[in-house]
Amino acid sequence: GEDVEQSLFLSVREGDSSVINCTYTDSSSTYLYWYKQEPGAGLQLLTYIFSNMDMKQDQRLTVLLNKKDKHLSLRIADTQTGDSAIYFCAESRGTDKLIFGTGTRLQVFP
Amino acid sequence: GAVVSQHPSRVICKSGTSVKIECRSLDFQATTMFWYRQFPKQSLMLMATSNEGSKATYEQGVEKDKFLINHASLTLSTLTVTSAHPEDSSFYICSARDPLTGQGSYEQYFGPGTRLTVT
Numbered sequence: 001g002e003d004v005e006q007s008l009f010l011s012v013r014e015g016d017s018s019v020i021n022c023t024y025t026d027s028s029s030t031y032l033y034w035y036k037q038e039p040g041a042g043l044q045l046l047t048y049i050f051s052n053m054d055m056k057q058d059q060r061l062t063v064l065l066n067k068k069d070k071h072l073s074l075r076i077a078d079t080q081t082g083d084s085a086i087y088f089c090a091e092s093r094g095t096d097k098l099i100f101g102t103g104t105r106l107q108v109f110p
Numbered sequence: 111g112a113v114v115s116q117h118p119s120r121v122i123c124k125s126g127t128s129v130k131i132e133c134r135s136l137d138f139q140a141t142t143m144f145w146y147r148q149f150p151k152q153s154l155m156l157m158a159t160s161n162e163g164s165k166a167t168y169e170q171g172v173e174k175d176k177f178l179i180n181h182a183s184l185t186l187s188t189l190t191v192t193s194a195h196p197e198d199s200s201f202y203i204c205s206a207r208d209p210l211t212g213q214g215s216y217e218q219y220f221g222p223g224t225r226l227t228v229t
Binding site: 033035040041042043044045048088096097098100101102103 | 114116142144151152153154156159203205207217218219220221222223225
């Protein structure tokens, strides 16, 4: 199937770490992406990981990939109020087509 | 970085009329553009893949006669919603691939979206 699942909502305190999880079903995925969407706006690419990697770190962002379990996570260190948004994971399977997850709404409170 | 614009950002139209949404790549040439639809609090659903100079490829369940896509140049794709109905009200987002750059082989750059309301 094409389902890419995410938890719907995450609430964290400012300064704490946030971990957003994503599960996918197709083991042929080549690239996996994390996008951020702020209210009423398009999507901003945050980071991506190639399927033969286990981890990628980019400043405050850490992506972990467990290919065996088809599980992807995004960790945001020192979460700020400006990080409040909807986060989508997405997978590509060697083509242009992206399959998006259901989105996780991150709320950061002071 | 690569920038994609959409126009208009918001549009209200009456049932039965048609509305055109433009998607432009501002600083790169996009041979491939994509059109997505997003319902409130839901994910993005790919509607069609637009290839410059050829017919668009529509996803299953998307009516090609209702959602007309034209990709006449390397920087412009248009989506026309014909004979709009209230159920067509949605947030439409386009994206474009820059074949020359990008962090990943299939990275897409997204426009800011167009909110369509059909009354």
